[in-house]
Amino acid sequence: MKLALIGYGGMGKAIEALAIARGHEVVLKVNKTSGSAWKDQLSLADVAIEFTQPEAAVENIYTCFEHNIPVVTGTTGWYAHLHEVSDRCLDMKQSLFYATNFSIGVNMLFQMNRFLARLMATQKDYAATMEEIHHIRKKDAPSGTAITLAEGIIAEHPVYDTWNRSEESTPDNSIPIHSIRIDDVPGTHHIVYQSEIDEIKLSHTAFNRQGFALGAVRAAEFLHGKNGVYTMSDLLNFSMPHGL
DSSP, X not given: OEEEEEOOSHHHHHHHHHHHHTTOEEEEEEXXXXXTGGGGGGGGOSEEEEOOOHHHHHHHHHHHHHTXXXXXXXXXXXXXXXXXXXXXXXXXXXXXXXXXXXXHHHHHHHHHHHXXXXXXXXXXXXXXXXXXXXXXXXXXXXXXXXXXXHHHHHHHOTTOSEEEETTSOOOTTEEEEEEEEOTTOOEEEEEEXXXXXXXXXXXXXXXXXXHHHHHHXXXXXXXTTOOEEEOHHHHHTOOOOTTO
């Protein structure tokens, strides 16, 4: 499979190495100095993988649609436009795979988070909080992964219907998320339920970018030859055990 990498920073380089190791070819690499000429070269690729910045993501996705190239995007912070982008994808009969996090471990955490929230829904003495830690180059805060985790709690726990940044005033119906930026931290997420007598914590700590990169390459392999809008749930085919 021939890949275009839209965004060739640390993540793009990690994706390139894994893609080549899995027998794929990288035919286009786009960075901040590429200008707009790369758009005319997209037709060389079978699938594009996009990891850039929130303000660029939607335009990059639309460029792939216009060139009939399936696109996997790991950029977060643009999801206010997700409904519009998904509708355009379907209307144009194009292909989009989006994820707040491509790590298989994190996607397992998503499932465990929802299950724990369902259990905690009957335990009124516990309050939920969250913390996410990333490298200083990550612009969006909270992270897309943290927002996905908060949305998982909201879907299963009747007390919570929103989230907010921890530095803001937090009403009882809101999950506070504390965002920390430290150099060279790939990503850490904690979900904490605390009462006066104890706490329960779910955590995921990434040691490097390899898990994210592998998930993105697997997403590209999955998307090749398909039309529609897909997520990691489609790739991994997660389902909750009966009765949980």
